[in-house]
Amino acid sequence: MIWETVRLALQAILRNALRSFLTVLGVVIGVAAVIAMVTIGQGSSDQVTASVASLGTNVLILRPGRAMMGPGARDDAPEFRLADAEALNALSAVAAAAPVSSSTLTAVYGNANATTLVTGTDTSYLDVLNWSVVRGRGFTDPEERSGAAACLIGETLRQKLFGNTDPTGESIRLRSVSCEVVGLLQVKGASTFGQDQDDTIIVPIRMLQRRVTGTTDVSSIRVALAPGVTTARGIREIEALMRERRRIGIGEDDDFSVTDMAEISSMLTGINNVLTGLLSAVAAVSLLVGGIGIMNIMLVSVTERTREIGIRLAVGAQARQVLMQFLIEAVVLSLIGGLIGILLGLALAYVAAQFMAIPFAPSLSVILLAFVFSAFVGVVFGFFPARSAARLDPIEALRYQ
Amino acid sequence: MASSGAPIIEFRGIRRTYGTGEAEVRALDGVDLTIRRSEFIAIMGPSGSGKSTAMNIIGFLDRPTEGTYLFEGQDVSELNRDQRALIRRHYLGFVFQGFNLLARTSAQENVELPLIYKGMGRAERAARAAEALAKVGLQGREHHDPSELSGGQQQRVAIARALAGDPEVILADEPTGNLDTTRSREIMELLVRLNREDGITIVMVTHEEDMAAHAGRLVTFIDGRVASDRAMPARRAAR
């Protein structure tokens, strides 16, 4: 009997396809919004998580000046030197310390040119960042020490300058320096902050210092802690060493900062989750409004179909059968709406994921939840109209014009 | 089916009033009436004389304010909504002046409607509906919507619907009120045939002497009372 009722409900729905569609439009939009929000939110969360992984595990960043996120002003704290990185390397808590100095330059190859971030560093940098070379090789220690003009390029830059051809062995020009491409970097994707990490060139830091910037400054040091060393202990030891090296007296503040990137990323994940939650709440409200829409139109439908109800009562339908009919109709209707909404939401999220360059991350549990919720909307908002249908007096209903 | 001629419907002092005090309307004011199995009764009377009210009570769509209603010998005056629905479902068929078919629903599905509530399976329903439609001369029209049928045909569908549930009694309140003379006569002939061949008890309200002439007995209502009740010699009902 229940299947019979469902079948009849479907018939009634299809008999009035346009009205049915308008009835569920609210639910369609509500569900689509929730699904799209949650899926996009999950995707950008995954993105953050992935970029945390791309930072390498247990990686700290040292910068001169008080706070990394401070408003611009770098005070007059002295820059690091290469010797600082070497000293850090000597600490037992440190697995590797890579000095970094970077500059935004235009790289030229033949007729093509592209402005990109050029990072000067040493050979441990790729290990610290969990990064590797997929074609060619990394530069060697001797090359680094001598400041050889050898460079590694990221995939995005390779596309810009070389297209799909093999860049290794070619020379690109950075300012006046002709630099041989020795290796192509593995694709790394966007960073936590959304920059394309593959639009880059990595060169020996001494080459950059001597032939481009003309200073011996090291703007930051990336430190990978040794296995088993806690972040807290690592930071403590690094701070002690750097205070000593920079001759900071007891009671004086640090004039450098040590940042745990994983911490920043998890903070970003948190913000991301809050935003997703808020947007989902807004979407859920629209789902509620959709439910009220269903109730409204079902009520209108009870009035419109008064005579039908009268006929059903006359041929022997009991009140509870009329109630069930309308209730099931509402549930079937909102489930259909939910289904369309889910598909639409996934499609929206998919398109958005392409545009935002984040992973498309549909979640089965959210989809099921949306489905169950639409059934629930049907029951809740279908009940009132169904009850008023069931309460109709057959004579009045039959007489209704 | 019980033997023909036994009382199936008995009204004893049935009153039905609407409103109270000054505004009270006595739609039925003490009606005594016995209808026997396989009778074909026509009810006539001026507008507002209580014919429809009587039909609604006979048809378990309404309850008397006072008096006793015996259906197949049982006092049914106090049945609740659900119980009355069950009696309609299993014993009665209705034919209305305005046809009352479901719009955008094929003749076949309209006829199947009471069978759904009887809990019949799809195949059996389809067979019964086709049979009932054939009986009213609508074979080949099973898949037409009411909007694609003439008034006479629509009323046949309604009769098929009343018939399909295999009722004891068919109640027809002005079944030809919306039809021209030729169609009216066809409908009457159909009702007469159902009464004669299948022994279905028929109670019909009409305004037209011509139509009433098809019945075996004529009851006239005036002001909520039975003013006259006589057998019609010209036509006999089912034996």
Ligand SMILES: Nc1ncnc2c1ncn2[C@@H]1O[C@H](COP(=O)(O)OP(=O)(O)O)[C@@H](O)[C@H]1O
């Ligand atoms: N629902 C109702 N409320 C109030 N008065 C009603 C109602 N139904 C019928 N009546 C009154 O009862 C009387 C009998 O009506 P009805 O049985 O419909 O007459 P008939 O069918 O003979 O024309 C009329 O005076 C009518 O106005």
Ligand SMILES: [Mg+2]
């Ligand atoms: Mg009337």
